[in-house]
Amino acid sequence: MPVKDKIVSWWIQNVILPKREIIDKPGFVVTTFTEGTKIIYLRDFFLPEQLFELIENNIVRSYGNQGKQALYSAGKKFGHLFASLSDFPSIQNSDKKTLFNFAYLFIRYLEGTYAKQANHEMDFEKKMFSISFKDYIICRHNGFGYIMTDGGIAGIWSFVMQDKSLEGVQLKCQGRGDDECFVICAPEKSIEEKTEIFFRETDLSELKFDIMYKAMNEIRETTYAKNSLKDLIDAGFFYFHGGILSYKNNRFFHCDTHVLFLLEQEIAKLPGGEQILFDASFEYGKLLRKTYGENDYQKFIPDFFSALGFGDILVVDSENLRIVTMFYPWTIFSKQTKYIIYRGIMSGIVSDATGKDIKFNNFNEDISQYLTLTITV
């Protein structure tokens, strides 16, 4: 194993996974860190790359530049919000050395599940941040990467520099035939010197960890979920090598749960966007079902998705087929969401497994103690 891989392996095994990241509790994937005297817990998912490829492909195919803009906006909003929620250092409250150190560690984090290799440069005077990746998730396949690559990184850089007008663009992309992906985040004028085609999003918000978030997302004992992600890695269901975490050769990456809510919000603004999002998620569910083979979906869904951080899941296959998910990650956006991606994936799995067209079109939320999401046909 090359030295670089050894370092990344060490990083994911010793820092990302067991220490900072709680991955040994069924139903939960949680990032922990301290902010002053408080210990903060952020709910995360491990998400399939294939799902995001499908979403981006279908949105771009259906809406062209308008779709690209929506994806970029979702990514940038997510990056900015994630940076604020994670209490990333910014130019307002940190010196340059702190920011350089932070950037170094953040890039190593990206090498955890996002890329095989990453290198970066920062220029505070020009407000410029560039980064090159080998095998970066999503765009390595479809040549887009609007959510995670362009938008996500631009959102984080905007937060660090405390300047919402900074944008990001991918000047080189493995998925488009280049030898690597290369992203630059900078003021519009600097980007315009390099390319005419890029997107803008300045409607960014910040979010702070609060008592409601903590209460709703507290780690609890599960009743139905038996597996944690650590169990699945230890048992060899998931395989990690050189920055790639995969299940049956399909790659997964680590991400804060807000991403699904923000993505849904942005895509819903497109006419018919919700249906496209549902269909892409449905398609992914069918692909996943084909990947895991002839297994019993009623057992597979809780065994698998609970380990990815979705909560404690029970599939009730009675006359009224429903999937009950206790401890589904709650965010401030939960009351506005329709859980389109989750419903779509589950519909795809169950439809493919049963050979029937089953769509979980309805949902019900109970937030009396924590979020219990029930989806029904």
Added chain:
Amino acid sequence: MMEEGVELGTNISRVKTGVQGLDNLIEGGFPKGSNIVVTGVAGTGKSIFGMGFIAEGCRNNEKCLYITIEQSPDEIVEQAMQFNWDFNQWENEGKLKIVALDYRRLSEMETYNELTRLVEENHYDRLVIDSITSIVNSPISPYTIADGADRGLHLPALAEMNRANVMTLFELTKKHGITTVSISQKVEGKPGDTLDNISEFIGDGLILLGLVEVGDELKRTIKVKKLRKTKINGLTHTFEFVSSGIVMKSKEV
């Protein structure tokens, strides 16, 4: 990862575990004379682990003792035969003795006196106790209650005697330098590595066996959590049952 207060065990005599691939991870085997606790929930392969340990000894002409509490000797022989371990033949050759202890008499001192005599007279190299959990959870026999009453001991104190008996057994094996595999049960969802909450602390080693299922796909795991006088990597590995016993699968993380 290194157990506390030990030198690296180059001069320590090692005993092969009988699990293909495990010896390489623990400097060649269990330290001779150590007591290794093997734990896991039902169905994880704890008894098979113990049988494989005995089979390895018998193949090497060592003298072995298998103490069974939950299964009859016939059941043990039958189960071992699934892996072509001929316990009957080894018993006939004097390499192996299978002793079934009466669950109802585990609290009685006489049981341990008999065991002590057996061990002292036979110079065993290897021992399997299947299981420690049965000893700790065994009922207090009427004889023990009567005997205790004579000595002014009441039920709560007598219940603690089961734990003391485990200590007695461990001390006995230590005194005679017998390398021992003690099987202990774990209940899913309950905290602690063992149900008895004692063996994990007093054993020289602790091996966790696990089962992980996704849909109808099942994988078995093994982790050496503690092993005195031995450098261990602390990682969880996978294993499978094959016709010759337990084989560890290679791990690349």
